Amino acid sequence: MRMREIFKTPGEESETDELDELADVEDVEDVVAFEADVVQNLDSEDSEVEYGIAYGDGSVQVQNDSDEDGSDFDPDDFENSSDFQPDDSDESMSDSDNKTEVIHKSAKQEKRNTKVNSNDEDGPSSSGTGRNNEDNHTSDVLELNEEDEDDETVRAMIAAIKKPRSVPPEIKLDDFITDVCFHPERDIIALATITGDVSIYEYANEGNTLLRNIEIHAKSCRDVEFTEDGRDLLTCSKDKSIMITDMETEKLKKFYESAHDEAINKLHVIDEHLFATGDDGGTVKLWDLRTKDAIFSLKEVEDFISQMLTNETKKLLLVTSGDGYLTTLNLGARKLFVQSEPYEEELHCMGTFRGNSKLVVGTSKGRLYAYNWGQFGYHCDMYPGIKTAISEMIPITDRICCVAGEEGIIRACHVAPFRNLGIVGQHNMPIENLDVNNTGELIASSSHNNDVRFWNVKYFEDFADIKYNEKHNTFKDKRHNLPSSKFTNAGDFFADLAKSPNEDNE
Template sequence: MILEMGRLKDDFLRDDESDSSDSDVSMSDSSDSDSDDNDFDQYDSDSNDGILDAEPSSSVNVPGGSQEGLPLNEDDEEDEVVKAIIRSREQHSDHPPDIKLDDFIIDISFHPVKNLIALASMSGDVLLYKYDNAATELVSTLELHMKACRDIEFSEDGKTLFSTAKDKSIMLTDVETEKLCRLYENSHEEPIYTMTVIDENQFATGDDSGTVKLWDLRQKGDTPLFSLKEMEDYVSAMVTTSEKKYLACASGDGSLTTLNMPARKMHVQSEEYEQELTCLGLFKSESKLLAGSSKGRMYVFNWGEFGLHSDEFPSLTKKSMNCMVPITENIVVTAGEDGILRATNVFPYRHLGVVGQHSMSVEATDVSNNGSLIASTSHDNDVKFWNVEYFETLNNTDSRKGNGKKLSKYNLPSSKVNNASDFFSDLC
C-alpha cells in the first residue's frame, strides 16, 4: 500500500507542478529524528506539494471506487486511497487563513474585544488585521516607529494600542481614530525589549541592558514612577497577577527578578540559571509561575517564592523556547527555534502533542479574546492561526501510550499535519 501511495504522490506532484512555487515548506518535528514516529508527519496540509493537499479538479481523475460486494483490484485500492486523502481534507475551516507578509513580524497581539489582531513589524509599522474563519483583511497600517517595533499590547478595554521599539520610544495610539495619544520619546537609555500593560493606568517596560521602568498614565510628562536596574542582560518577559503587587521579570542573565511595585523596590532575585530565561506564564489561579529557557527547560515557581524554583521540566529539543501562552489553568503551549508549537499539561506534567508548526523559528504567540485561537509568527514571515477549543474538553486520561518524546510528536486536532494512525483509520 505504501508503494502505491508513493506512485500516487508522484502523479499529484506532476499535476500540481505549476503551483509548487506558492507552496509552504512542510514542517514536521525535525528536531526529534526517530523515523518510526515521522513516517507520515511529512504530509503537511499547508503544503501544496503534499499528498494530503490533493483536491478533486478537472486535472485529477477520482473514480467512484469498487462496486459493492466485489473485491478491490489494484486500481480500485488506489482509488480508495485517493478518496480517503480527499475526505481527510474536506473539513470546514475552524480558523482564519494564514497572513503572508513581506516584512518580518516581531510581535503579535489580539484585541481584547474585537476580531482584530495587531502585528509589529521589523520596519517599525503596526499592521491591523480583522479576521474570521473565512478570511483575513488588512484594516490599517500605522506608521509609528523609526526602527523595529518590538512589542505591542492593547489596553484592557481595547481602545488604546501600546507600542515600543528599538528607537527607545513608547507610543500610545487610539485604535478607533488611529491618532497618537501619547509619546514617551527616549524613554530608556537602551532599546526597549519588552513591555506589559498592568492595568488601565500603569504599564512597565524592560530594555536590553536589564533596566525596568514603571509608568503611570496619570502622571504628567515622560518621567517613570520608578526605575530599577538589577539584571545584567536584557529583560525578556514580565508578568504580574491581578493583585498587582509583584512584577516578575525574566532576563537573559538567567535570573528571575521580582519587583515590589507598591513599595517601588526590588523584592527578590533568584539564583542565576545556566541558560537565559526567555518567557513567563501564570497557572493554577495565578499561584504558579512557569519560566521557559533558551535550552528548552521549564522552571516552576510558587508565586511569592521567587528565590528558587519548586520544580523543573526537561527539554524535548535542547533548543530555545522563545514564547509560551497559557491555554487553561494546567495547559501551556510553547514554541521556539524548531518551529513547533507544543502543548504540555503542567499539573501533572505530561506532553500532549503538537498544536501546529512553522517552517522556521517561532518568535511570538498570543491567544484570542475568547480563548479559541492561538496566533503565531515565525521567521518565514507568516502569521498562522490554530484553533485550540478542544483543550477545554481534552481528556488528560487518554489511553494513548508512549513516552514524552513520542507524545510530543503526536499531532493534535489544530495541527495541519495528519498522524499516520488517523490517516489509515479513514481507509477502514
C-alpha cells in the first residue's frame, strides 16, 4: 500500500520547512518548544503539503528527508524499495536516540515521553515497572492491595498472583531425561540422562538446587533407583552395565560389567540386598549386592522388559514386556510362577491397588487391564482408559493412580470401579517418566522436552471412594482440570467470588 507522500524535492518552497528542524533537535525539551509553532503551521489553510498519518493512534509521523550526500529523493524509487515496509515498528521509523518525535500528542502523553527518553539517557527509572531493569521485575499489579480494590474480580486476580507456590519450579536440562526417581527419605530427586550422567537436585517450593552431577555410564543411563535406605544409587545403562554409587562421596561401590547380553532397560529394587534387571531381549536377572554375579536368570519373552514390580510381601516379581505378556516369578523358589495369555498390544506399566488385592496394567492402546492378585493368567476386568498409549502409571492412593503417555497429559483414574477423575497436569510433548515422592504429595514428570515438572496431588486425600452405581459424565471427566493442573475450568472462574449471605451482612 502506498503511503501519502510527506517529502519535498530540493528547492521547492513550502510552509513545512520548519518540520525539517525537528530532525536536528537533540533534546526532547526542544521538541516540546517547537510543537506550538509546528501545529499552527500544520493547521493553516494555505498549506498544500499532505502528511502521512501514523498507524494506530492517528498521530502525524515526521521523518527526515535529507541525505548526507545531498542527492535528490525520488518518490517512485522510495515506493518500489523492498526495504520499505509501512507496517514496521516505531523503532524502524526512528534512530537509536529517539530523535524523531510524534506530533499532536496530548500534554500528558508528551510529559510521559519526555520522562521515558530521559530515563533512556540517564538509566532505568526506579519508579517504573522494571521492564528494562532485570532487578526490578515486579509488576505494579503485585504492589496493589486487594483490600483496597472494590472490584471482586480484580481482588481475586491479585490474590491468585500473590498466592505462594505449592510446588517446586520446573527443572530444565540440556540432555534428554530417561528416568526420574525421588529419594526415599530426603527432598532429593535423581535425573538420569541419555548421556549417561545422573543429576541430583534438592527440590523446594522456593527453588531447586543442583547438588551434584555424577558422570557414571559411557552410554545412555536407562534407569535410576535409590536403595531402601537412600545411601546408594543404582543405575543401568545401554552399555549393558550396572553400577552402584555412593550418594555422598560419589564413589563407585560396585560395578557389574557386561551384566546382560543386551542393553539393560529396567531396574527394580526389591529389598536392602536384592534387585532385579531386565534387558531389551526379554531376559530378567536377579542380583544380590553381597555377591559378584547374578543369582537367578530367566528368559520367557522375546521383547523388551517394560516394568518390574513387587508387593509388600515381596514373594512374587511381576514383569511386563513389549510382546504382550505378564510374567510372574517366584522369588523364593527362583522359578517361573505363571505367565498370562498373550495380548495384541504392548504392556507398558502396572500398579497394585485395594490392599494389594488388584493389579492394574496399562497398555500401548490406552487400555487398563485389572487382575485379581495371584490370578495373573488372564484379566478379570478391562477399562477403556484414555485411547492413547499409556507409558507410565503411579499409584497415589489405594484406589487412585496417575497415568500418562504420548498425549503429554497426566490423568487421574479411580480403580475398581474405574472412573476418569480429571487432568492432573500437562506437558507440551509426550511424557516419558512419572514418580511420586516419599510423602505422596508430589508427582514429578519428565517429557521429551527435557523438562521435569512437579504437581501437588495432596488433594487426593480428600477424595471419597466411588461407588459402582454412581452416575457421572465420561466426556466431562476426561476434560476436567484438577487443582494441580495448569488450566482452570471455565465453570470455576468465578467460584471464589461467591459469597454467602452471612458474609455480606458482616
